Amino acid sequence: MARLQDRVAIVTGAGQGIGRVYVERLLQEGAKCVIAEINAELGERTAAELRAAGHDCLSVPTDVASLQSCQQMAERTLAHYGRIDILVNNAALFIALPQRPWDEFPEEEWDRCMEVNVRGVYYACRAVVPAMKRQGKGKIINISSTTTMLARPLRLNYVTAKAGVIGLTRALAAEVSGDGINVNCIAPGLVMSEGALATYPPEFFERFRNLQLLKRNLQPADLAGVVVFLASDDSDMMTAQTLVVDGGLIMH
Ligand SMILES: NC(=O)c1ccc[n+]([C@@H]2O[C@H](COP(=O)([O-])OP(=O)(O)OC[C@H]3O[C@@H](n4cnc5c(N)ncnc54)[C@H](O)[C@@H]3O)[C@@H](O)[C@H]2O)c1
Structure with missing residues (x-):
């Protein structure tokens, strides 16, 4: 039996x-999935491809920086699938995000990074927690980054926001633990x-590979199994944790 049979994931x-x-991995594990993507056309195209491959999948255009949009995301998921797990x-x-020296971030750029990368996580959680509460169980998995532990230059806004995601994970886990909701975080x-490959030169990946204990670069699939674990009953006694998945660079 698949590990996430008939669970509903956003x-x-x-x-x-x-x-x-x-999404592809959650579907393989038996879940039904909602793609909550700001680029509506992209979200729908991806959902259509996955449906054509025989999966149960829905696209709901969503801007996580908007509470109203997140609430619609939860409502449409509940209307279509009846639950959110x-x-x-x-x-x-x-x-x-443009990379800049720490004292050169324009206010709008700083704010948009916080709106999407931190407030977006908060709003999406706020939108789904009532349904999880009613069900008496739920799994929230936040994505941070090891940039918060390496403190790489020229990305002060991104690093600050992703550190916020770790704090949000712990604080929310404490508030919803009584409702059977686990909140954990992954720091890749x-x-x-696709985005990283289009942005960074091969030498950048090589540098990371050499610094890691495990000498190959991470693929998205290397994270997907950890998401499945945190979404499954196998992690029921884990909450408020941040799991580093980086090939053994940070010892956390
Ligand atoms: N790629 C890496 O090396 C790496 C490392 C550590 C952490 N991460 C994190 O992993 C996650 C995915 O990374 P990726 O490389 O696939 O990024 P990406 O930029 O390729 O994908 C992000 C997706 O989010 C969508 N999006 C942007 N703003 C949105 C909004 N307001 N509402 C809804 N959707 C929105 C984009 O359209 C895009 O499809 C991110 O949280 C990133 O910070 C990535």
Whole structure:
């Protein structure tokens, strides 16, 4: 029997990139999936491809920075599937963010990074928790980054936001533990996602590979199994944790 048979999962920002790979793996494990993607066309195209492959999957255009949009995401999921078991907070501005010296971020750029990367996680959680509470069980998986532990330069807004996601994970886990809801976080190292491959030169990946204990670069699929674990009953006694998945660079 598949590990997530008939569970309903929402994955934000899953039109492409790592989020799409999470959806593919959750579907393989028997879950029904909602792609909550700001790019409606991309989300629908991905959902259509996965449906054509025989999976049960729905696209719900969502801007996680808007509470109203997140509430619609939850309402449409409930209307279509009747429950919400899993939320993967994957949507974020990452590659799209210009890299700048720490004292040169324009206010709008700083704010949009916080709106999507931190407030978006909060709003998506806020939208799904009532349904999880009613069910007496739920799994929330937030995506941070090891940049919070490496403190790489020129990404002060992104690093600050992703550190916020770790704090949010712990604080929310404490507030919803009595409702049977687990909140955990994954901090990936550098992943060969479409966006990262289009942005960084091969030497950048090579540098990370050499620093890691395990000498190959991470693929999105290397994270998907950890998402399944945190979404499944196998992790029922884990909450408020951040799991580093980076090939053994950070010793956390
Ligand atoms: N690629 C890496 O090396 C790496 C490393 C560590 C952490 N991460 C994290 O993993 C996640 C996925 O990374 P990726 O490389 O696939 O990124 P990506 O930029 O390719 O994908 C992000 C997706 O989120 C969507 N999105 C953006 N703003 C949104 C919003 N307001 N509402 C809903 N959807 C929105 C985008 O359209 C896109 O499809 C991100 O949280 C990223 O920070 C990535």
